[in-house]
Amino acid sequence: MWQLLQFPLCPFSRKVRLLLAEKSIGYQPVRESPWARRDEFLHINPAGQTPVMIDDEAGIRLIDSMAICEYIEETGDKPAMLNGSAADRAEQRRLVTWFDTQFYREITGPLLMERMEKRIVHRQTPDTRVLREAMKAAVEHLDYIDYLLDHRQWIGGATMSLADLAAAAQISIADYLGGIDFKTHDLAKRWYVGMKSRPSFRPLLAERMEGVPPPADYEKLDV
Amino acid sequence: MWQLLQFPLCPFSRKVRLLLAEKSIGYQPVRESPWARRDEFLHINPAGQTPVMIDDEAGIRLIDSMAICEYIEETGDKPAMLNGSAADRAEQRRLVTWFDTQFYREITGPLLMERMEKRIVHRQTPDTRVLREAMKAAVEHLDYIDYLLDHRQWIGGATMSLADLAAAAQISIADYLGGIDFKTHDLAKRWYVGMKSRPSFRPLLAERMEGVPPPADYEKLDV
CATH class of the missing domain: 3.40.30.10 (Glutaredoxin)
Known part of the structure; x- marks a missing residue:
């Protein structure tokens, strides 16, 4: 195992x-x-x-x-999560890197530092300027997700792929740390509710980090 | 094309x-x-x-x-540059990420900012403290390369792979910017001289960035 x-x-x-x-x-x-x-x-x-x-x-x-x-x-077995043509897979990999790198650097990383690590390791209060910057960046990233989903069915293209998993993973942590507001981002919100509803996602949403409670609506499927 | x-x-x-x-x-x-x-x-x-x-x-x-x-x-055709077993390829990919991320963040990135971008874009002088930090990090990375090459034939394992290309790419730029000193790093040096000697590498070594000349021995194969 x-x-x-x-x-x-x-x-x-x-x-x-x-x-x-x-x-x-x-x-x-x-x-x-x-x-x-x-x-x-x-x-x-x-x-x-x-x-x-x-x-x-x-x-x-x-x-x-x-x-x-x-x-x-x-x-592993199917379903392939890097799928389609080689060019399709390249686009899926590009977006995995986009969320792992850009989204993490601008949003998830700073939120984890300010709202988790400072609390449980350094016993410090979060820097509100850094939080504001992260939330501003989150709006821009949700704009980009809206743009992608206006042109294609899923984040990485015509099919669900690792790009959706990478994006949903970053967003779910940012959401747990109070950094996501889907207001005016209808396409991103509908897509994320779909991801949250998957059997693969439910157990993760039920987990908690000790000392760092999520917002009240974090697990809800309709927000 | x-x-x-x-x-x-x-x-x-x-x-x-x-x-x-x-x-x-x-x-x-x-x-x-x-x-x-x-x-x-x-x-x-x-x-x-x-x-x-x-x-x-x-x-x-x-x-x-x-x-x-x-x-x-x-x-593309052979030779496969992600090769061997799935676990071998995972190790090769890990090291590609290591050089693209850690080496770049600690060494190549700061050197490019201080010695290229500040010179040709911002018309500023380099921050000597940042340069010193990058060169100190370079020694640690060369130590790690020596350690790897003490246990295996190539950076990523028993065969030449994309890990060698990623490592040599980062090192060659750091070397161009005067950040690499192979002193006491015999294994790393021997490996890098081998990489430099490859037909794939020679044309890159002949290129110059306008306004940013490399050190005198940058292209030499015996240093």
């Missing part, structure tokens, strides 16, 4: 967990707090980031969320 | 160009300066980053260097 080193608000682990669930691959979540910079963990992954996926019996250690997703795509 | 939007000191474009050359795929380099934030370019790639690879006849636009490399792997 795979072990997945992760913590409840890690957006990259969430992307991998959604992919595993969509493919019905079982795994055991193992709690790892990257900010603790545990020696044994840094020895496994010098980048110090979750997720890491381990099969000790098979002697396999997978590191880096995109490398893990590509591995799952290569070895 | 592919067009590749890039500039001479873009490490991500260099990784793609090495891959194209290793597979003997022809392309036409087209100069794009991401810092100019040209409207037409941002319209093609909202992330504002090079490289972008375009085949106008086929109507294909590939964006994001890793998505481009995966496309080339999927559609």
Whole structure:
């Protein structure tokens, strides 16, 4: 059985967990707090980031969320989450990187620092200027998602793909941390409600990070 | 014919160009300066980053260097640069991400800002503190490369792979900008001299960025 080193608000682990669930691959979540910079963990992954996926019996250690997703795509069963033509898959991969990099850097990353790490590690109050910037960036990203969904059925193209999982993973963490307001973003909202309703998503929404409660409507399917 | 939007000191474009050359795929380099934030370019790639690879006849636009490399792997001929078992490929991809992300963030990115962008765009002098930090980080990364090469033949494992191209691409730009000193890093140095000697690499080493000359020994194969 795979072990997945992760913590409840890690957006990259969430992307991998959604992919595993969509493919019905079982795994055991193992709690790892990257900010603790545990020696044994840094020895496994010098980048110090979750997720890491381990099969000790098979002697396999997978590191880096995109490398893990590509591995799952290569070895797992259908449905393919990088699908269509090679050019279609390139567009899906572009958008995975967009959410993992741009969205994370501008929104999820700052929110995790201000509303989780400062609270549970540094015992500091959040910097309201940083929060405001993140929420402003979130509006721009929702605009972009609206634009994409105005031209195509799903985030990455005509089919559901890893791009949808990556986007929903980042948004769900930003939403947990109070950084998302779907107001005036009807297409993005309808798409996200659809993602939230998937069986792969429900268990993640039920998880909580100790000391960091989500907003009241975080789990609701109609907002 | 592919067009590749890039500039001479873009490490991500260099990784793609090495891959194209290793597979003997022809392309036409087209100069794009991401810092100019040209409207037409941002319209093609909202992330504002090079490289972008375009085949106008086929109507294909590939964006994001890793998505481009995966496309080339999927559609191009041998040699496979993501090779071996699925777990081997995951390790190769992990190291591509390591160099594209960690090495770039700590070394190539700061060097490009201080020694290229400040000079040619902002007309400022480099911040010596930032340069010192980048060079200190470079020593740590060369230590890690030595460690990897002490346990395996190539950066990503038993065979040459995209991990070697990604690493060599980042190192060659850092070296162009005077940030690399191989002293005491014999394994890393021997590996890099081997990479530099490849036919795929020679044309890149001959290129110059206007206004930013490289150190005297940049192109030499014995340093």
